[in-house]
Amino acid sequence: MSVIGKARRRVDGRAKVTGQTRFADDVALPRMAHCKLLRASVPHARIVRVDTSRAASQPGVYLVLTGDSFPVPYGVLPVSHDEHALCRDKVRFVGDPVAAVIARDEATAAEAVHLIDVEYEPLRTFAGPADSLAHSEPRIHDYGDGGNVHKAVSLQFGDVDAAIAGADHVFDDVFFFEGSTHLPIEQHAAVAVKDPDGKLVVWSSTQTPHYLHRALAKALQMPAAHIRVIATPNGGGFGGKSDPFNHEIVVASAALTLDRPVKICLTREEVFYCHRGRHPVLMRFRTGVNRDGRITGVDLQTLLDGGAYGSYGVASTFYTGALQTVTYEIPSYRFRGARVFTNKPPCGPKRGHGTPQGRFGQEVQLDKIAERLHLDPADLRLKILARPDSLTANYLRIRTIGLGECLRRVVASSGWSGKFRKLPHGRGVGLACSSYLSGAGLPINWNDLPHSGVQLKLDRSGGVTAFCGATEIGQGSDDVLVASIAEVLGVDPFDIRAVTGDTDLTPVDLGSYSSRVTLMMGNAAIEAATRARDLLAKAVARTLEVPVERVSFGERRVFDAEAPERGVTFQEAVCIAEAQFGTIGTTGSYTPPKSAAKFKGGGVGPSPTYSYTAAVVEVEVDPETGWIAVPSVWIAHDIGRSLNPTLVRGQVEGSVYMGLGEALMEEQAFRRLPPRLSQALVHKFPSMLEYKSPTFLEMPDVHTDLVESMDPAGPFGAKEVGQGPLLPIMPAVANAVYDAVGVRIDEVPITPEKIVKALQAKAAGKPPRVGPPAFPDDVPWPETLLVAPPWEGGDGRASNEPAKKSARKADAGVEATAGLRR
Amino acid sequence: MMRLPTFRYRAPRTLAEASAWLAESPDDTMLVAGGTDVLPNMKRRQQVPGTLIALRSLGELSAIATGEAGASSGRHASLRSAAGGTVIGAGVTLATLVRDEHIRTTIPGLCQAAIQVATPHLRNMGTLGGNLCLDTRCTYYDQTYEWRKAIDFCLKKDGTICWVATSSPRCLAVSSTDTAPMLQALGARVRLVSAQGARELSVADLYQNDGMHYLARRRDEILADVTVPDQTGWRSTYWKLRRRGSFDFPVAAVAAAARLDAGGLVEEVRLVAGAVASRPLGAPKAEALLLGQSLTDERIAAAAHAVYDIAKPMDNTDFELVWRKRMITTLATCALREIRGDDMRAARQRLARQLV
Amino acid sequence: MCGDVAAGGKARLTCTVNGEPVEVLVDGYKTLLEMLREDLQLTGTKHGCELGECGACAVLVDGEPVLSCLTLAVECDTRQVTTVEGLASGGALHPLQETFADLGAAQCGYCTPGILVTAKALLDRNSNPTRAEIKEALAGNLCRCTGYLQIVEAVEKASAMRGATTTGATGVSGATGAEELA
Secondary structure, three states: OOOOOOOOOOOOHHHHHOOOOOOHHHOOOOOOEEEEEEEOOOOOEEEEEEEOHHHHOOOOEEEEEEHHHOOOOEOOOHHHOOEOOOOOOEEOOOOOEEEEEEEOOHHHHHHHHOOOEEEEEEOOOOOOHHHHHHOOOOOOOOOOOOOOEEEEEEEEEOOHHHHHHOOOEEEEEEEEEOOOOOOOOOOOEEEEEEOOOOOEEEEEOOOOHHHHHHHHHHHOOOOHHHEEEEEOOOOOOOOOOOOOOHHHHHHHHHHHHHOOOEEEEOOHHHHHHHOOEOOOEEEEEEEEEOOOOOEEEEEEEEEEEOOOOOOOHHHHHHHOOOHHHHOEOOOOEEEEEEEEOOOOOOEOOOOOOOHHHHHHHHHHHHHHHHHHOOOOHHHHHHHHEOOOOEEOOOOOEEOOOOHHHHHHHHHHHHOHHHHOOOOOOOEEEEEEEEEEEOOOOOOOOOOOOOOEEEEEEEOOOOOEEEEEOOOOOOOOHHHHHHHHHHHHHOOOHHHEEEEEOEOOOOOOEOOOOOOOHHHHHHHHHHHHHHHHHHHHHHHHHHHHOOOHHHEEEEOOEEEEOOEEEEEEEHHHHHHHHHHHHOOOEEEEEEOOOOOOOOOOOOOOOOOOOEEEEEEEEEEEEOOOOOOEEEEEEEEEEEOOOOOOHHHHHHHHHHHHHHHHHHHHOOOOOEEEOOOOOOOOEEEOOOOOOOOOOOOHHHOOEEEEEEEOOOOOOOHHHOOOOOOHHHOOHHHHHHHHHHHHHOOEEOEEOOOHHHHHHHHHHHHOOOOOEEOOOOOOOOOOOOOOEEEOOHHHOOOOOEOOOOHHHHHHOHHHHHHHOOOOOO | OOOOOOOEEEOOOOHHHHHHHHHHOOOOEEEEOOOOOHHHHHHOOOOOOOEEEEOOOOHHHOOEEEOOOOOOOOOOOOOOOOOOOEEEEOOOEHHHHHHOHHHHHHOHHHHHHHHOOOOHHHHHHOEHHHHHOOOOEOOOOOOOHHHHHHOOOEOOEEOOOOOOOOOOOOOOOEOOOOHHHHHHHOOOEEEEEEOOEEEEEEHHHHEOOOOOOOEOOOOOOEEEEEEEOOOOOEEEEEEEEOOOOOOOOOOEEEEEEEEEOOOOEEEEEEEEEEOOOOOOEEOHHHHHHHOOOEOOHHHHHHHHHHHHHHOOOOOOOOOOHHHHHHHHHHHHHHHHHHHHOOOOHHHHHHHHOOOO | OOOEEOOOOEEEEEEEEOOEEEEEEEEOOOEHHHHHHHHOOOOOOOOOOOOOOOOOOEEEEOOEEEEHHHOEHHHHOOOEEEOHHHOOEOOEOOHHHHHHHHOOOOOOOOOHHHHHHHHHHHHHHOOOOOHHHHHHHOOOOOOOOOOOHHHHHHHHHHHHHHHHHHOHHHOOOOOOOHHHHO
């Protein structure tokens, strides 16, 4: 390997350090107008009247739009097309967009927005899941699983009640994971223009140009072929730019109406209202464990505060219960999850999408189990590790597992055995593991099409251009694309030009989410490059008069492997091939393997392969003040194979950073004013100052270790790294706090106040714990789908699923249930 | 992008010109120096001045003068006599203040307070005068117009209710300046200049415990400079609590200055709590407990508890108020131990994450 | 000096941007950030909050790192402004740009311009900063991608490179006790 595995400058590195990377807000066009949105100032209300006349008559105002212009709803999941670009009949949270002003400059638009008069008829404010479960009327949306429950699911794999009843010990714990937001430094921006042919072009800081493309076509009722979406490099995404957004549709509509470019760049406050961040999740884990530490069964319940719209929420709900089984052997499993609507910005996918919450509960509970059974937490985990090449109780296909090796490495590098339960009072270490998808195995819009496509154009100059719909959000997807091709063709990565994230020019890649790009785009790139290589090899073999198998590629040459001096330059090889075969262009595509899960809901969780991570976190906790500091983190990640170690390390350290933020300080918090005085429910502090994210000074030393399990499913053996390493950080911090001062904080963020409260409880002889008291008993669970695990002769189907019904609903149902079943 | 409202911008060439303009300017005129407080407030429409009078280029406000002639080179000679003390122009940036060798060595507490303000960039811009006049802060107030509209505004701006405590007759916004508690503890005085002349106030008298009317400065006055009395024999220190080692305003703070005799007995002492009321709070009971005493652990604990007693944090900053109040004890203890001569560097590093 | 600009009016100012004299007519309400990005098309300077809470818009004014979002454009008359576009010279990247690109210090690249100019000011003032001094100097720049560590390493390496090119073999010295705190 000449490229793969080498620590290299990323191909887009120069652009990023010279300020030349063109982000969406850097796009400026002649005659460009500017858009500002009027957002709801009430959390839940019927819109009685919108009067735009004062705004429309302002000098410099070109256009004022309201919900009347946007009759067609859209949404990222086909089952939740519940958004309109501008609200039509009601508003559902403070920040919901109601009207838009397009004007000659942003200042004029911003002033005119205040001249729009909106009359509201207030409705009950739903501030949290308790409200939404207690009151089924008024409904925030008129769809879902009844009242203000958006989605409720119940799945059972084996006789979990008997398994838990028969266990030596039963652990029953309730945990809470607070919501948090992505906080990319770049605020969302979009520019739309009608191109000279009359077609629509939209530049946007989106992670998913393909989904935006679909949403624009639907919401604007335009042929998709007349819309071009260009995903500009994202200034950070983390999942927050994965939905099609109202502002993108508004500027597109305005540009078409005005026939001039229209730009919008959100303020930081508005980014908090876009949100789609981590769901606050309350969860209860009932786990049966035998004396030796083996788990007999897990019964998990989760309750998600979804906010005001669907977003990815149905998938998020399933994800809270999907990946528990891929790290440890769980022979029987029941998962019940419910997502409720509330009058807050919608939650969605943030790094780890739905899985960090459940992972937190599971890993903290394991720490409690290890203590009760007098087992070392690392030994316990090693004993119960899931097996490679196996099928889990919920029909997830596990390929390679480097988790055991990850555990052994962090135990060694951190000096675990000399520290755990041995450090002086106030200092402690905690350990946790995790796993994450290397791409969702099923598409959101259910179809049999590839998830990623790559086209290559080989030029007579020896240049190679790679086209792919993947989106560069900082993770280095352009570098993966180019490096994979360079490796196969024996050229330098900088010889290749990447054209990405442009729906006119590039084949579809579903987007930069679910850690899917390296695996899926990488495999598609290898296929395209191999096809090009085969053409060149065939042509050069004839010229060199050697068998085609002897033709080798490297150092920008194509040569006889047995006589390397005999050969041609790569450029000559392209010319020879073009002379023989005509214009040289190839394609590659990737479609994940079929899932083994056939039950409804089994579409969430399957992946071509899973990454694994183990982490040890050391903390210092002041027993007087609860003040908490993290001096060091040791983390080992099963990357499958490291394509560019510089970028892989960056993803691991960035994950540790974001995980520490969630563990210690980040909170998407809200204020409900006293109900006797006000209906108000507002984001507590939609600002970068008060939403606390760690600075240079809070970042600990991180000792990163990469485990290469060489997964056959991955490109060159690679798995994901963008999300998995975040997951163990929060539970490892909680476990370390317990090791340091002997109190359990069963929720995040873990703050000094909570530590002091727990220490006070401990001193008073009460349970030394801060966390949620109980899981509510009024969640309306649906009938449980019963699926026999593989080892009980199951075939991946639910024994009680009404198969007819799903077939009958097929037409509408392709849209209605897509992505979540197969 | 958030944008400023329109305003008239005027840049006077002298302090006299500035005060003359200010005297004749309409009521909606504001002063701007570093801009790091006023401009964000303007962008959020908390303050919408029709005119900004810019103090940035007034050389008269940007000097540091010391009583001992020749103690530091390059100082502005035209300032009033410092009478053994140090006169710091209100326009001196916090970064300049922190880098000043004389201040670092003779007024370490002021250096500690200034270096913990905001971020390096903001200290390059923000001035000492600006930090002293810093608008009081509140999580119900430091929000955009749209956000504040969603709570039907608040007492401090455009509304009628203080949401921090809905029965409160006055605004409970928090004094969030780091330098004011320290300068109050140092016994510093400020000079306010207007077209009518100049007057001096102690820093303690500059502030009022009212989130809206927190300054005794008249609207036609310009804070020109601060005089810190001769620090010979004095020790000073500043302890600040905030979530992160950078960016954040204080959520609790304790400034301490004391003069000890050769035997370690406290001859004079001033303790001031910051960010737990609408003004820096002096702690006379705590001071009385220490006068004439040696700083034993027990005395320190008693004094720290007396500072705790006066702190009145409300639920309008980061962190929970009960814990913030509790932390006043810790901060006061750390400050007094440092005054005693304990090596507090490790504790400071842990709490404040000050690395250098 | 722009002494008096009417509300809603414009100011004509002359300043030096990245070493080149610039004359610009700018709205009186605009900040340096808006002037750079909108009036001078220097979009390398980014913005993440426009309230002084993130550091993305940092530029150098007269060599000092400041936030362009809180600097009035009219107050930049006669001053020297350096943005990320001004770091490279003579066709060669600044050592910091080289090391940031090589060592993964730029992921999405959005906070990078602000961090680069801030780090440049640090190295101009202190050619051989300790790790603690680097973290302190950059404590006003938020980054959500990297976890900061590769940024610190890139500044260290650039410092070593510059030391090697400007002072020959004098090598690295001057580490203080603060190093251990970092």
